[in-house]
Amino acid sequence: MHSPHLLSINDLSKVEILEILDTARELARITDGSMKKLPTLRGRTVVNLFFEDSTRTRLSFEAAAKRLSADVINFSAKGSSVSKGESLKDTAQTLEAMGAELIIIRHSSSGAAQRLAESGWVKSHIVNAGDGMHEHPTQALLDAFTIRNHFPEHDRDFTGLRIGIVGDILHSRVARSNALLLTALGAKVVFIAPPTLLPVGVEKWPVEISYNLDQELSTLDAVMMLRVQSERMSDAFFPTEREYARDFGLGTQRLKALKPQAIIMHPGPMNRGLEISAASADSPQSVILEQVANGVLVRMAVLYLLMGGASVPTEGVLV
Ligand code: CP
Numbered sequence: 098m099h100s101p102h103l104l105s106i107n108d109l110s111k112v113e114i115l116e117i118l119d120t121a122r123e124l125a126r127i128t129d130g131s132m133k134k135l136p137t138l139r140g141r142t143v144v145n146l147f148f149e150d151s152t153r154t155r156l157s158f159e160a161a162a163k164r165l166s167a168d169v170i171n172f173s174a175k176g177s178s179v180s181k182g183e184s185l186k187d188t189a190q191t192l193e194a195m196g197a198e199l200i201i202i203r204h205s206s207s208g209a210a211q212r213l214a215e216s217g218w219v220k221s222h223i224v225n226a227g228d229g230m231h232e233h234p235t236q237a238l239l240d241a242f243t244i245r246n247h248f249p250e251h252d253r254d255f256t257g258l259r260i261g262i263v264g265d266i267l268h269s270r271v272a273r274s275n276a277l278l279l280t281a282l283g284a285k286v287v288f289i290a291p292p293t294l295l296p297v298g299v300e301k302w303p304v305e306i307s308y309n310l311d312q313e314l315s316t317l318d319a320v321m322m323l324r325v326q327s328e329r330m331s332d333a334f335f336p337t338e339r340e341y342a343r344d345f346g347l348g349t350q351r352l353k354a355l356k357p358q359a360i361i362m363h364p365g366p367m368n369r370g371l372e373i374s375a376a377s378a379d380s381p382q383s384v385i386l387e388q389v390a391n392g393v394l395v396r397m398a399v400l401y402l403l404m405g406g407a408s409v410p411t412e413g414v415l416v
């Protein structure tokens with residue numbers, strides 16, 4: 098990776114995306130046996146700086162750092178001096194004074210990670226773990242890693258794969274990062290959503306647009322269902338939850354329309370019964386828990402490449 102930070106998929110070339118995915122695969126291979134930990138980041142300190150709630154991203158970054166033997170400081174805005182008015186600058190500098198060398202930040206403001214990286218407030222590497230409605234680059238990387246595992250014939254290139262991203266595109270940093278990454282790898286991406294849940298200017302994105310899930314289902318190799326982000330909705334974006342589920346939910350009936358080898362994805366957390374039925378989430382075609390497991394590997398690769406080294410480790414460094 099040429100940049101000291103990971104802020105956006107736009108920071109990465111196709112070669113760098115493949116470098117991260119290959120490193121994650123190699124890390125999976127060498128930690129697959131009984132030896133789970135690598136000494137690569139021993140004595141180094143990583144901070145999880147989370148101003149928004151998270152289960153998967155925060156815990157998987159923590160697991161990733163620990164598997165590389167780094168020390169981890171977890172900061173959650175809830176219960177911190179942020180409630181007393183402490184700024185992002187002072188919070189980050191305080192954590193760096195405690196030894197932070199890499200800061201993983203999640204924030205409700207789009208651009209917060211970039212601001213921290215470009216401000217000069219801290220010298221740490223910065224990793225964007227989700228900034229407002231902007232980007233979630235490590236989610237897109239773990240999604241690509243998961244897709245690649247299921248379509249090994251597309252190991253270096255996703256040309257020929259058609260991937261549907263369905264639902265609340267408007268509020269989704271996952272959709273934006275995936276659109277950038279999957280198209281960079283050559284996939285065709287189709288956003289499938291009601292017009293009210295598509296962002297202004299979406300026609301300039303490198304994606305197809307559809308308003309009809311049923312028309313698309315049989316054409317897709319992967320269907321990525323997005324969470325309806327009610328907490329970001331101040332207005333009504335659809336008439337009722339029942340109508341949303343009927344038109345844009347991956348209900349049990351729609352499972353039958355999928356190609357047999359198509360995979361069902363969801364970044365989590367899921368609203369079961371709204372954007373995805375329990376039967377779909379738990380079906381044999383669902384790879385949702387694989388996505389979670391792959392998140393640890395991909396985040397290990399990101400930490401390793403930003404802090405550790407330039408080449409993939411070998412068995413010789415296992416502890
Ligand atoms: N996919 C994702 O970002 O999940 P969390 O909000 O639980 O981290």
